[in-house]
Amino acid sequence: MLIKSSHSDDARSSEITARDMYLNRRKFLAGVGLSAVAATGLGAKELLSPSNMAHAADQIAGLQKSPLSTTENITPMNDVTHYNNYYEFSTEKEEPAKLAKNFKTRPWTVAIDGAVPKKLKWDIDTLLKFAPPEERIYRHRCVEGWSIVVPWIGFSLSEVIKRAQPLGKAKFVEFTSIHDPGQMPGQRQQILDWPYTEGLRMDEAMHPLTLLCFGMYGGSLANQDGAPLRLIVPWKYGFKSAKAIVKISFTDKQPNTTWNEANPHDFGFYSNVNPNVDRYHSQAHEHRLGEFRPRPTLMFNGYDQVAGLYSGMDLAKNY
Amino acid sequence: MIRTIKVVVFMVCLVPLGLLAWRFFGAHPTDMTNWGVGLGANPVEALEHGTGDWTLRFLLITLAITPLRKLLRLPSLIKFRRMLGLFAFFYGCLHFTTYLWVDKFFNVHEILADIVKRKYITVGFTAFVLLVPLAVTSTAGWIRRLGGKRWQALHRLIYVSAIAGVIHYLWLVKADIHKPLEYGAILAALLAYRVVMWQRQSSAARSAAVPTLPRKIALQ
Numbered sequence: 158m159l160i161k162s163s164h165s166d167d168a169r170s171s172e173i174t175a176r177d178m179y180l181n182r183r184k185f186l187a188g189v190g191l192s193a194v195a196a197t198g199l200g201a202k203e204l205l206s207p208s209n210m211a212h213a214a215d216q217i218a219g220l221q222k223s224p225l226s227t228t229e230n231i232t233p234m235n236d237v238t239h240y241n242n243y244y245e246f247s248t249e250k251e252e253p254a255k256l257a258k259n260f261k262t263r264p265w266t267v268a269i270d271g272a273v274p275k276k277l278k279w280d281i282d283t284l285l286k287f288a289p290p291e292e293r294i295y296r297h298r299c300v301e302g303w304s305i306v307v308p309w310i311g312f313s314l315s316e317v318i319k320r321a322q323p324l325g326k327a328k329f330v331e332f333t334s335i336h337d338p339g340q341m342p343g344q345r346q347q348i349l350d351w352p353y354t355e356g357l358r359m360d361e362a363m364h365p366l367t368l369l370c371f372g373m374y375g376g377s378l379a380n381q382d383g384a385p386l387r388l389i390v391p392w393k394y395g396f397k398s399a400k401a402i403v404k405i406s407f408t409d410k411q412p413n414t415t416w417n418e419a420n421p422h423d424f425g426f427y428s429n430v431n432p433n434v435d436r437y438h439s440q441a442h443e444h445r446l447g448e449f450r451p452r453p454t455l456m457f458n459g460y461d462q463v464a465g466l467y468s469g470m471d472l473a474k475n476y
Numbered sequence: 477m478i479r480t481i482k483v484v485v486f487m488v489c490l491v492p493l494g495l496l497a498w499r500f501f502g503a504h505p506t507d508m509t510n511w512g513v514g515l516g517a518n519p520v521e522a523l524e525h526g527t528g529d530w531t532l533r534f535l536l537i538t539l540a541i542t543p544l545r546k547l548l549r550l551p552s553l554i555k556f557r558r559m560l561g562l563f564a565f566f567y568g569c570l571h572f573t574t575y576l577w578v579d580k581f582f583n584v585h586e587i588l589a590d591i592v593k594r595k596y597i598t599v600g601f602t603a604f605v606l607l608v609p610l611a612v613t614s615t616a617g618w619i620r621r622l623g624g625k626r627w628q629a630l631h632r633l634i635y636v637s638a639i640a641g642v643i644h645y646l647w648l649v650k651a652d653i654h655k656p657l658e659y660g661a662i663l664a665a666l667l668a669y670r671v672v673m674w675q676r677q678s679s680a681a682r683s684a685a686v687p688t689l690p691r692k693i694a695l696q
Contacts, residue, residue, distance in 0.1 A: 240517030248652035251516065301650075303518050348652050419651050437650075438594050439586050444520050444579075449512070451581055 217290050217310055217372045225366060226294035227459075232305040234374045236446050241381045242299065243400060244349055245334070245341040257380035260340055265385050271406035272327035281385055285371055287320060288312035292375075293368055293389070298430045298458045300394040304443045309389050310372025315363045317405070323359075327407035330362040331355070332388055332399040349415050355399040356412035356426065357390065360466055366391055370398075392460040394428045425476035429467070430458035434476050478555055485556055489563045492530045493570070496523065520578050527571035532645065532659050534564035535638045539666045558614050561634065565611040568604050600644035606637040638663055 243253040267284055269277040290310050298304045318330070336352035338344040344351045361367065368389040371378050378384040383400025390397050396416050406412070416424035423437040432441045432454040442451040457463050467475075499514035500523070512519030538561040545553045580587050590597045610631055612618070619627045642663055646656040 236517035244651065248654075250518075301521075303521070416650075423650075435589075435593070438597075439590055441586055442580075442583070444518065446517050449578075451579070451583075 215376050217376060219289060220310065220375070221289055221291045223291045223293045226292065226308075227296060227306060229294075229296065229306045230447075231294065231308055232446050237305055237307055237373070238379045238381060240446070242301075242395065243343075243381055243383070245343045245351070245353065245401070246381070247343050248348060253381035254379075256342060260380040260384070262380065262385035265403075267386065267402060268404040269321045269406075270404065271331070271408050272324040273321050273407055274324065277321065281371075284317065284386075288316040290372065295368070295389060295391040296458050297389070297391065297395055297398075298443060298454065300396060300424070300428070300437050300440075302438065302440070302443055304445050304454075304458075306445075308374055309368055309370045310375075310378075311368045311370035311389065313365050314367045314369045314388065315365065317369055318363060321405070321407070323407040326409045328359050329408045329410065329412055330357050330359060331404075331406040331408055331412035332357075332402050333404035333406070334399050335401045335403045349419055353399060353415045354412065355388070355397055355414050356408075357397075358411075358466075359407075361390070361463075364463060364466065366460060366463065392430055392457040392463045394424075394430060396424070397428050427467075427472070427475050429463075429472065429476075430454060431456060431472055431476070434473050436476055478552065482556065482559065486559060489534070489560070492526070492567070496526050520574075523574045523578060524571065527567055527574055528645070531564055531567040531571050532638075532641050534560060534567055535634070535641060536659065536662050536666065538564055539634065539638060539663070543666060543669045562611060562614060565607045568607055572601075572604050596644050596647035599640045599647065603637045603640035603644055606633045606640065610634060610637075635667060639667075 239254045240250045241253040242250060243257070246253040246256040263281070265281040266278050267281060269279065289312065291312055292308050292310055294306060294308045296304060297307055332355045334353040334355075335341075336344065338351075357367070368391075370383070370387050370389045371385055373379065373382060378387065383398075386402050387400040388398045388402065397414075411426060414424075414426060416428075417426055425436070430440070433456075434440065440454055443454045444451050496515075500512055500519065502510050502514045504510060515522035538557060541553050541557040541560065545551050576582060576587065580590075591601050592598070610633060613622065613627065613630060622630065642656060642660045645659060646653060649656060
């Protein structure tokens with residue numbers, strides 16, 4: 158078991174800091190809150206890696222740093238946990254933080270099916286031990302035009318795909334999120350066609366950047382951010398990164414995806430971050446939460462290493 | 477008496493702006509580093525949605541005056557209609573300014589592309605532009621200059637503007653159309669009232685050949 162819970166009644170210094178970060182979050186970004194943080198008695202090491210400070214009550218042990226991480230300012234955790242597009246709970250972004258509070262993330266199994274030699278069902282706690290947990294600080298860009306920088310925790314999805322041993326005919330991977338209207342009030346309305354499904358081409362799914370995520374800010378993933386298990390595909394718009402995954406299927410045909418079915422004109426299968434393609438609205442700029450001025454959006458959200466996956470493709474057509 | 481009520485209504489109409497400003501500036505308005513914090517994680521979106529919502533609400537309130545005068549038998553409500561309509565325009569200006577400034581930072585190229593290419597922005601921009609001549613000609617002087625009949629015909633543009641405003645909202649949401657449909661349902665009821673009254677009026681005119689102009693003026 159990787160996740161340790163703190164049962165002590167005494168607040169640890171790290172928890173106090175998390176609250177301090179919350180209260181001073183924009184001051185911290187502006188660089189004038191450093192003295193307040195220093196006053197809590199933290200050393201230079203913690204100041205240099207703020208992701209270690211603003212974490213949840215539990216902590217994931219043995220975290221490895223990743224060369225894939227960005228050094229950009231991390232978005233305060235309180236923003237990332239109180240501004241969520243999670244339609245299974247609500248279409249209002251402040252609501253999932255409240256409505257997901259008691260969401261049950263254990264027991265949890267992930268089914269593997271489709272083009273595999275053997276259908277499998279993995280318990281989440283078995284699956285989480287497939288590889289050592291890494292902290293990956295990624296840019297995350299929503300198709301609505303806002304962006305955040307989040308220290309996710311997980312390992313490359315390829316670690317799971319390798320163990321599933323997909324057959325040669327497997328060309329795509331489909332992810333299915335949980336369907337549980339009893340726990341998820343948003344699913345009691347047909348706003349989207351539940352359950353939520355997403356998909357990647359096999360080479361996209363095998364790319365080292367593609368993260369199977371189960372933690373954030375040093376601790377476990379918040380329920381409202383997709384606990385216990387979600388995908389993070391940092392060069393694609395956020396909706397491609399399915400939350401609360403219960404099934405991974407390997408297919409020979411391009412799978413249907415929820416947003417593409419809801420609005421095929423605006424949301425394509427690929428949905429790579431692309432400042433030059435503006436199906437939903439202009440994607441040339443984005444609002445980084447905590448910043449006043451919009452900043453230019455980068456091709457593939459700045460993850461140029463994926464460009465090779467799409468060489469020779471017309472990205473205006475394959476949007 | 478009416479004057480006092482007008483002052484009160486005026487103050488009440490400013491409350492939504494006051495609340496937005498209060499949340500934006502926070503408890504320490506001189507501390508710029510905290511601006512926007514009270515509006516949540518995405519203050520740009522909160523300002524855009526807040527001002528847009530209130531533009532639509534004031535348009536609907538303005539359009540509700542005529543039916544309410546009849547239904548509540550309160551003809552003096554007409555005295556508040558101009559102010560409410562101007563507040564719709566005022567919140568529309570704030571909404572448009574938020575888009576131009578805080579959202580787009582006066583990026584002319586992107587704004588023009590938006591207006592031409594994004595149909596929800598085209599229709600929203602139309603809704604706003606249609607309110608401009610109404611605001612300009614809202615004075616007693618302009619009613620006199622245009623003449624009651626022409627003035628009234630011009631000010632029927634508010635119907636088009638309100639319809640365009642609701643469509644703007646309907647087209648901009650990604651999937652959940654509940655809220656735009658609520659606005660749409662209220663607007664449909666307010667417009668249906670007018671259609672019914674016009675039909676009654678014209679049939680009454682046909683059978684009795686009574687001059688209908690005075691009633692028409694009261695109807696808008």
